[in-house]
Amino acid sequence: MRSLVTKVLPTARVTDAQWAMGRQEHTTGTPVVSSPEALRNVVLVGPSGSGKTRLFDHLVSTTTPGRRPPARDGSRSTTLEVASITYGDLVVNLVDTPGYPDFVGELRAGLRAADAAIFVISAADGVDAATRTLWHECKQVGAPLAVVLTKLDTPYADFDSAVVDCQAAFGEGVMPLGVPVMGENNSLDDIVDLVLGEVHDYTGEARVVRPTSEEHIGFFDTYHGPLMEGIIQEAEDDTLLDRYLDGEEIGFEVVEKALLTAVARGSFHPVVPVSVTTGAGIDVLLHLVGAAFPPPTRAHRPAVYTVAGAGAPELVVDPSAPLVAEVVRTTNDAYVGHVALVRVFSGTLEPDEVVHVSGHLASFTGRDVPGRPNHDEEVRVGPLASPLGEELRPKDKAIAGELCVVQKLPGASTSDTLSAKDSPVVVAPWAMPEALLPAAIRAASRADEDKLPGALQRLAGSDPALRVEHNAETGQVVIWTMGQTHLDLVLGRLADELNVAVETTPVRIALRETFVGKATAKGRHVKQSGGHGQYAICDIDVEPLERGAGFEFVDKVVGGAVPRQFVPSIEKGVRAQLEKGVVAGYPMVDVRVTLFDGKAHSVDSSDAAFQLAGALALKEAATQPGVTALLEPVDLLTVTVPDEHLGAVMTDVSGRRGRLQGSEQSDREGFSVVKAEVPQAELTRYAVDLRSLTQGAGSFEREMVGYELMPAHLVAEHTRQG
Numbered sequence: 001m002r003s004l005v006t007k008v009l010p011t012a013r014v015t016d017a018q019w020a021m022g023r024q025e026h027t028t029g030t031p032v033v034s035s036p037e038a039l040r041n042v043v044l045v046g047p048s049g050s051g052k053t054r055l056f057d058h059l060v061s062t063t064t065p066g067r068r069p070p071a072r073d074g075s076r077s078t079t080l081e082v083a084s085i086t087y088g089d090l091v092v093n094l095v096d097t098p099g100y101p102d103f104v105g106e107l108r109a110g111l112r113a114a115d116a117a118i119f120v121i122s123a124a125d126g127v128d129a130a131t132r133t134l135w136h137e138c139k140q141v142g143a144p145l146a147v148v149l150t151k152l153d154t155p156y157a158d159f160d161s162a163v164v165d166c167q168a169a170f171g172e173g174v175m176p177l178g179v180p181v182m183g184e185n186n187s188l189d190d191i192v193d194l195v196l197g198e199v200h201d202y203t204g205e206a207r208v209v210r211p212t213s214e215e216h217i218g219f220f221d222t223y224h225g226p227l228m229e230g231i232i233q234e235a236e237d238d239t240l241l242d243r244y245l246d247g248e249e250i251g252f253e254v255v256e257k258a259l260l261t262a263v264a265r266g267s268f269h270p271v272v273p274v275s276v277t278t279g280a281g282i283d284v285l286l287h288l289v290g291a292a293f294p295p296p297t298r299a300h301r302p303a304v305y306t307v308a309g310a311g312a313p314e315l316v317v318d319p320s321a322p323l324v325a326e327v328v329r330t331t332n333d334a335y336v337g338h339v340a341l342v343r344v345f346s347g348t349l350e351p352d353e354v355v356h357v358s359g360h361l362a363s364f365t366g367r368d369v370p371g372r373p374n375h376d377e378e379v380r381v382g383p384l385a386s387p388l389g390e391e392l393r394p395k396d397k398a399i400a401g402e403l404c405v406v407q408k409l410p411g412a413s414t415s416d417t418l419s420a421k422d423s424p425v426v427v428a429p430w431a432m433p434e435a436l437l438p439a440a441i442r443a444a445s446r447a448d449e450d451k452l453p454g455a456l457q458r459l460a461g462s463d464p465a466l467r468v469e470h471n472a473e474t475g476q477v478v479i480w481t482m483g484q485t486h487l488d489l490v491l492g493r494l495a496d497e498l499n500v501a502v503e504t505t506p507v508r509i510a511l512r513e514t515f516v517g518k519a520t521a522k523g524r525h526v527k528q529s530g531g532h533g534q535y536a537i538c539d540i541d542v543e544p545l546e547r548g549a550g551f552e553f554v555d556k557v558v559g560g561a562v563p564r565q566f567v568p569s570i571e572k573g574v575r576a577q578l579e580k581g582v583v584a585g586y587p588m589v590d591v592r593v594t595l596f597d598g599k600a601h602s603v604d605s606s607d608a609a610f611q612l613a614g615a616l617a618l619k620e621a622a623t624q625p626g627v628t629a630l631l632e633p634v635d636l637l638t639v640t641v642p643d644e645h646l647g648a649v650m651t652d653v654s655g656r657r658g659r660l661q662g663s664e665q666s667d668r669e670g671f672s673v674v675k676a677e678v679p680q681a682e683l684t685r686y687a688v689d690l691r692s693l694t695q696g697a698g699s700f701e702r703e704m705v706g707y708e709l710m711p712a713h714l715v716a717e718h719t720r721q722g
Helices: 016-025 052-063 101-113 129-141 159-170 214-234 238-245 252-265 282-292 361-365 446-462 484-496 564-580 607-622 643-655 686-693 712-721
Strands: 039-045 081-087 090-096 116-122 145-150 174-176 178-182 188-193 198-201 208-211 269-273 304-306 324-333 337-346 354-359 375-380 384-388 391-395 403-406 417-420 425-427 437-443 467-471 476-481 502-505 512-515 519-527 534-544 551-555 591-599 628-642 659-665 671-679 699-709
Touching: 039 052, 039 101, 039 129, 039 282, 052 081, 052 090, 052 116, 052 145, 052 282, 081 282, 081 403, 090 101, 090 282, 101 129, 101 324, 101 337, 101 484, 116 129, 116 282, 129 145, 129 159, 145 159, 145 282, 159 174, 159 269, 174 214, 178 214, 178 269, 214 238, 214 252, 252 269, 252 282, 269 282, 324 425, 324 446, 354 425, 417 425, 437 446, 437 484, 446 467, 446 476, 446 484, 476 484, 484 502, 512 534, 519 607, 534 564, 534 607, 551 564, 564 591, 564 607, 628 643, 628 686, 628 712, 643 659, 643 671, 643 686, 686 699
Parallel strands: 039 090, 039 116, 081 384, 116 145, 145 269, 174 269, 551 591
Antiparallel strands: 081 090, 178 188, 188 198, 198 208, 304 425, 324 337, 324 417, 337 403, 354 375, 354 417, 384 391, 384 403, 437 476, 437 502, 467 476, 512 628, 519 534, 534 591, 628 671, 628 699, 659 671
């Protein structure tokens, strides 16, 4: 019998000598895909610092002769990185995703591009709340998952504790296939194969298999039984389970088939210990990718609709079918121009082909995204390329199931659909994250002011997590981002890529004015300075209405004190002044104005004069002490938070002048949901503060529910500003 690793690469390392030889002889070729069955699309997911990107680089260099892992500066990755590699007869598209919470939009794009996931966890750091949140993102998609434990050769790394943490956080379906054995200088030299009872030695140029000894018995006592039972149960093979429980010896081929079936179903998550230093475990991981992860033909496919929103036939992963593809991500290259990463779901995409581009986000999300309008148009596809990190290799076509880069795709934004021009469709987009950190910006100069709208449109078109708002009430341009790091990235891209300098300013909240007491006032507009004069006098009462009632105008004039034709003029003048405000320049709401008296002149009275009189009367009423107030918008805040941070979050919400409505258990195990009504002014930085409070694991939604009276000390501040 052979273990899993005997069926894969004889070595998982590229030595300096091998690299030097390959460098002289090798030119990186474009992988050729024979059919969708020969494809594997795999996304790497894990928190920042887990070693995920280093593993990505190692997998690429291991399978690509002559390629060394790139030198990285150690900074946090913020975007997708894709590499198409060849492994045996397969082409594997590896997608590396950012692990920081600000870039969950990139993570979701990567999950959409792939059909399975490698979840990377540092054995030195274990599983925290942020890691559980990333796992939840993967499980929402329903893709098969394998767990990779890295950094086993670092201080404080503990394989046993890491496995226990994973099982506690992710369920009993998480089981190790092997146990690491550390060598001199704490390097990962050996892995004990728990299925066959062999030791795999990675200290030489090629992996060596040797029998286990007494020193390894404890590993089998701890892990072997649960592993076998877990594989057989998750494979849902009752006959095999009965045979195992009866004590029958099960051959490796049968166990391996059950293992791969369980992984492909997404119910069993094998844990593979790896080291990018010695190459240990890399061959097992690659074998799992090829044998257990599904090809596009057996993976989940998104729903498809006509451009009118009606249902369309289910996607067929067939190169000869009509084209249906989706833009996973877009960027703007200084030399190439508009570059798009595209996932082909059906048909074949070719250079110079004219395709239909559909963007209908509002149809599925219920809201328009500023800078990313709905559109239907036909465009000509530019050159295609196969990505290898930053390197692009020319490609003559991309068949169903493939990922490719389109080097010129004008007008297309992230999540847009490409389809055959004679049968256009739209793919339902993946769940877009809600940007909840606002920042008001203004152009630094007149030249920047001219360039800013176009620059913001380009950024919003490439980044689905960015929302641009032009607030007519406050006069501010507000960009909504996922967090401070995302905001810094957007501002940096504006300056460095698009050459637009901006300044940030405090975000203004769109308040309202109202009356809280009754007031009586006279509006007098009389001008007799020669020629045709102006004469209009009106007497009004102003009183408050309940919140949300709006405006009510009541005519109680008797005896013709105000001619009937001028009563609408007074109402028009009052309404105009309500829009302008009378306290701090904010619209006035929830008031009743009663016209009860006035005077007119047979010659000098006019519509314009009574409009002015009505406005003056409202302003006069507002000067009386204690009758006006400011209203601030209030949101219903819904916070999903790990149970261990529930008390801290509730205390924090109360400190933001929030009215708690209670808490309840979330449908996510270990999480609770807190609801409260909180003034918008208290939520400007909540996206940053909640992340700090919950170690990156908390999330929230907000929905405006109305206006409430602002406290007196804040009213004075906003009145001065106004």
